[in-house]
Amino acid sequence: MASEEASTRTSLKDRFKETDGGRQRFLLELEFVHCLANPTYINYLAQNRYFEDESFVGYLKYLEYWQLPEYSKFIVYPHALFFLELLQNPHFRSAMSHPANKELAHRQQFYYWKHHRSNRLKNILPRQLSAEENVPASNSAVAAAVAPPPPPPQLPTQAPPTSFTPVAVKTESDVRPPGIDRRKRKFQPP
Known part of the structure; x- marks a missing residue:
């Protein structure tokens, strides 16, 4: 009996042995996690009751790595990780079965990407510090004793030249002869 059980275990190990070192499994799980970035796909999973299956919920928990x-x-797609984290919550899983919630998530995702660059630049670019922010609190007495730097010297102002002649800029329409019509016409034999 024990030898039969041992042979069954070894046959199962051979059967599920990964011949490619886990590459195929890695790619399949990566593809599935990427699919989670799509609210429509999450809605599909919820409507087809995948989230009611405990083994599927356990698989989502496993994918947190x-x-x-x-x-x-x-x-x-970084939103995939965000939705993977949200899918750990049973309330979110049940809410995603409604089409209105799917549309809301899709719309919020769209607005995030629409304004992502400008929002990111606001956080990345250094902002101009005012005079109060430049002075640390511990050195405020020393900073008060130091005189502010003198203003930059004023540049002499010159009167604009009186004999100003604008330079003509030629555009593409100026280059063409005025009598030629550039629209395509059907070929008319002479």
């Missing part, structure tokens, strides 16, 4: 830095560097 993609949030680790050594795996997240392979993620192309």
